[in-house]
Amino acid sequence: MDDLTHRSEVAERAARAGGDLALDRFRTDIPVETKDGKTDVVTQADRDAQSHVIEVIREEFPDDTIVGEEDGVEPSSTDHASGQSPRAEEALKEVPEEGPAWVIDPIDGTANYVRGIPIWATSVAAVIDGEPVAATNAMPALEDCYVADGEETRLNGEAISVSERGDPKTCMVSPTLWWDFEQRGEFAAAVRAIIERFGDMRRFGCAQGTLNMIADGGLDGAMSDVRPNPWDTVAGIHLVRKAGGRATDLEGERWRHDSEGLVVSNGTVHEAVLEAIRAVRR
The missing domain is CATH 3.40.190.80 (D-Maltodextrin-Binding Protein; domain 2)
Structure with a gap:
């Protein structure tokens, strides 16, 4: 398997894993916090989903840079070698110009999520030297998963394309x-x-x-x-x-x-x- 194919597969696996975790808590009585304003909301599901996405990526690409929305997310599993939980990982807020990186939004559309509206996504992109090379947007509440590698974009496994409307x-x-x-x-x-x-x-x-x-x-x-x-x-x-x-x-x-x-x-x-x-x- 070449590197770009590997990154595409990991992006999809990570987005699906984070999305499934968020879906388990969707439309439950989850506490809602605010960040920079009354409409800028966040939940523990955001943090836990980002942590889960990072864990999936780290299994395959332990040294890559992580860019993500949430701060100081706690890992959700234990380092079995040491018997201790690994430290929280701080995600960067800017995409580096050089090298491999992963760009994560654990729940894009949290304002929808906390209101029970099913239009939200768990998003993972693989980036090299500032350019995306693979991406997945999982929308588990709609049972949709959008995946793009280096060749095409697929929705639930089927190739899709933009509209042809010109008027x-x-x-x-x-x-x-x-x-x-x-x-x-x-x-x-x-x-x-x-x-x-x-x-x-x-x-x-x-x-x-x-x-x-x-x-x-x-x-x-x-x-x-x-x-x-x-x-x-x-x-x-x-x-x-x-x-x-x-x-x-x-x-x-x-x-x-x-x-x-x-x-x-x-x-x-x-x-x-x-x-x-x-x-x-x-």
Whole structure:
């Protein structure tokens, strides 16, 4: 097995394992905490799922860098050689420019998760020298698993592709990511820019889930002028690209993990989505 195939298989195994753990606690009376604001919520399921994902990765790639949303997650198993639990692992918050790394979001869409809404994902991307090479977004509450290797994107084992819609009036576009309360004017402008240019609009509260839907053709585009976190985007961007779609920054340049803003589409209507987000900036 070559290295990239190995990484793809581990990404899928890790995402499924973390997603299954989160699913076991979904729609239970789990305590909810807040981080940086009243809508920025987290649960112990987030931390435990990230820990479980890391454990799966560490079994195969013990020295790789981990980039993840949650801080100081406790390992969920014991080091059997020593009989002691290994120390908590601090995940980085930025993707390194060199070397192998893994980008993890244990529950993308925690606000949905804690309300019992099934649109949330456990996301794992393998990255080398800053570029994703494999990704899995597991959505266990929907019984869906999106996987991209170096060749294609698959949904539950079947190859998928972005939509072929070219008329903006037939397209459905999402104002993805999250505008904070002090940015609600921009959020309102993004909604207006979409409804003035496209056939319909959706917002799902799960960035990776939104990118999944572009990859499988359900959505035709998504946009935000907010700088995204890598755990919210890197895996889904790889899924979209391997399904034939396009992802850029606000200037139309190829999107990277450190880009400002995010514009994603089926490729055919990309210029229309770019114009919509530029209208927000104006």
